[in-house]
Amino acid sequence: MSILSVYQDSAPEQPLKVLTHLEDIAATLAEVGVHLERWEASAPIGAGASQEEVIDAYRPQIERLKRERGYVTVDVISLTSDHPQKAELRAKFLEEHRHAEDEVRFFVAGRGLFTLHIEDKVYAVLCEKNDLISVPAGTRHWFDMGEHPHFVAIRLFNNPEGWVAQFTGEDIAGRFPRLED
Numbered sequence: 001m002s003i004l005s006v007y008q009d010s011a012p013e014q015p016l017k018v019l020t021h022l023e024d025i026a027a028t029l030a031e032v033g034v035h036l037e038r039w040e041a042s043a044p045i046g047a048g049a050s051q052e053e054v055i056d057a058y059r060p061q062i063e064r065l066k067r068e069r070g071y072v073t074v075d076v077i078s079l080t081s082d083h084p085q086k087a088e089l090r091a092k093f094l095e096e097h098r099h100a101e102d103e104v105r106f107f108v109a110g111r112g113l114f115t116l117h118i119e120d121k122v123y124a125v126l127c128e129k130n131d132l133i134s135v136p137a138g139t140r141h142w143f144d145m146g147e148h149p150h151f152v153a154i155r156l157f158n159n160p161e162g163w164v165a166q167f168t169g170e171d172i173a174g175r176f177p178r179l180e181d
Contacts, residue, residue, distance in 0.1 A: 001020055001126075001128065002020070002022060002025055002036075002125070002126055002127060002128055002131055003018065003019070003020055003025075003124075003125075003126040004018070004019040004020075004024075004025040004028060004029065004123060004124070004125050004126075005017075005018045005019075005123075005124040005177075006018075006019075006028070006121055006122070006123055006124075007121065007122040007123075007124070007176065008120065008121065008122075009117060009120050009121060009122050009172065010120070012122070012175045012176045012177070015124075016121075022036075022038060025125070028123075029123065029125065032116070032118045032119075032121075032123065033118075033136045033139075034116060034123070034125075034133065034134065034135055034136065034139070035132075035133070035134040036125070036127075036131065036132065036133050036134075037131075037132050038130045038131060038132070039058060039061050039106060039130055039132055040130065041057040041058060041108075042057055042058070042059070042060060043056065043057045044057075045057050045108065051075065051076040054076045054108055054152065054154065055074060055076065055154065057108075058106065058108075058154060061106075061132075062074055062154065062156065065104070065156055066156070069102065069104075069134075069156075069158075070158055071104065071156040071157060071158055072157065072158060072159075073156070073157040073158075073159070074154065074155070074156050074157075075154075075155050076108070076152065076153070076154055076155070077151075077152070077153050077155060078151070078152045078153075079145060079149045079150070079151055080149065080150055081147075081148035081149060081150060083149065086145075086149055089145070089149075090144065090145055090146075090147070090149070093142060093143040093144070093145065094142050094143070094144055094173050094174075094178075095142060095167050095168075095173060096117060096140050096141070096142050096167070096168045096170045096171075096172055096173045097140070097141070097142065097165040097166055097167045097168060098137075098138050098139060098140050098141070098165070098166050098168065099135075099137055099138075099164060099165060099166065100137055100138075100159070100164070100166070101137050101157060101158040101159050102134050102135060102136055102137050102156075102158065103134070103135040103139075103141070104132070104133070104134045104135075104155065104156040104157075105127070105132070105133055105153045105154070105155055106131070106132040106153060106154040106156075107127050107128060107129050107130065107131050107132075107151060107152070107153050108129065108152040108153060108154060109129055109150070109151060109152040110128075110129065110149070110150040110151030110152060110153075111126060111127060111128040111129070111150075111151060111179070112126075112127055112143055112144065112145050112146075112149075112151050112153070112179065113125070113126050113127070113143065113144040113145075113146075113178065113179040114127060114133055114135065114141060114142075114143055115141060115142050115143070115144070115173065115176060116135060116139055116140070116141045117139075117140040117141060117172060118139060118140070122172075122176055124176065124177065126179070140168055140170075142173040144178045144179040145179065146178070146179040146180070146181040147181050148181040
């Protein structure tokens, strides 16, 4: 189940509100320019599917987003708890950063916690299977995959170079709840 917890950025100990209905989550995020929607595969995806098989299962949705928003690069990232660099990757994504382009992720399997720092609020969005989140360019945020990651996600980029972060140097991410495994 997808969950949105909204905090005052100075009060990480108690959320202002917690939402669990997709429509409420999407509407609340839309107010701050973040897009959330749910996708269904057009074909079954087996365990261990190749990047091309995963992309093909969501080709209509991907092509729609590419047309609407000009994305040029699509890939698939898959991370499990036996990945030898999971701790380093988690630490890298847990630092507050922003991008010069939208950060778009679709969760084919598993889950991850996107935390967005917008004005004086923090929006912690637990994304799970079938959730697509689009974080607008310039939005300060961080991502937690948990200590024992398990996710497969399709990534869409405007920049052919892929994931390029500008770290803020702020320590806010360490003060807010992380993904519980």
